[in-house]
Amino acid sequence: MNDLSLRQDVMDELQFEPSIDAANIGVAVTNSVVTLSGHVGSYAEKSAAESAAKRVRGVRAIAEEIEVRYAGRKLHADDEIASRALDIIEWDTALPDGLIDVKVQRGWVTLSGEVPWHFQRLAAENAVKKLGGVTGVSNLLSIRPSSMIADIKGRIEGALRRNAEVEADRIRVDIIEGRVALEGAVHAWSERSAAERAVWSVPGVIAVENHLTIG
Numbered sequence: 001m002n003d004l005s006l007r008q009d010v011m012d013e014l015q016f017e018p019s020i021d022a023a024n025i026g027v028a029v030t031n032s033v034v035t036l037s038g039h040v041g042s043y044a045e046k047s048a049a050e051s052a053a054k055r056v057r058g059v060r061a062i063a064e065e066i067e068v069r070y071a072g073r074k075l076h077a078d079d080e081i082a083s084r085a086l087d088i089i090e091w092d093t094a095l096p097d098g099l100i101d102v103k104v105q106r107g108w109v110t111l112s113g114e115v116p117w118h119f120q121r122l123a124a125e126n127a128v129k130k131l132g133g134v135t136g137v138s139n140l141l142s143i144r145p146s147s148m149i150a151d152i153k154g155r156i157e158g159a160l161r162r163n164a165e166v167e168a169d170r171i172r173v174d175i176i177e178g179r180v181a182l183e184g185a186v187h188a189w190s191e192r193s194a195a196e197r198a199v200w201s202v203p204g205v206i207a208v209e210n211h212l213t214i215g
Helices: 003-016 041-055 078-089 120-130 152-162 188-199
Strands: 025-030 033-040 061-064 100-105 110-115 134-141 173-176 179-186 206-210
Touching: 003 025, 003 033, 033 041, 041 061, 041 188, 061 120, 078 110, 078 120, 110 120, 120 134, 120 206, 152 173, 152 188, 179 188, 188 206
Parallel strands: 033 061, 110 134, 179 206
Antiparallel strands: 025 033, 100 110, 173 179
């Protein structure tokens, strides 16, 4: 697929996604690398735009330069955002109590602390990015499993083989003390993401370095 056709596909996907107002988003493509620019009305919308671009077949990488611009009536003080973030984390039954710290500076939320599972790390980020006034999120939460599991590599390789979205034979798994590195090539961004999700589903994984290339 040439860059012109890929650009049109990305623009069509942005228009198709109902959670995005694509009117002020610019798309440029060079060698299958997509650059998103312009501005949107919330951080959740910015995140949705990046996810939409990743879904398009042929996208090899994304440079995301979208700015979040809130209308004056939707601006919130940092302490208000921090208070709401702590409340929404406390209300979420999937998240552990008292393990997540929140800092807010000029609308940018930083999450820190330790949680037992990667899905909790994602859940915390997804919860706060929807809050009004948030301009960005830095997720510094680390994973500390309650116990180490035997044969993590074998479990990961089994998870990859079971995943219908992943061609497991093209992926090599290296692991040292719960830290996993994925090497090899996949056909699409969606396959790259699916492989990483499969790895995170295995108990004992504390970090993932995804070096999978698309091609």
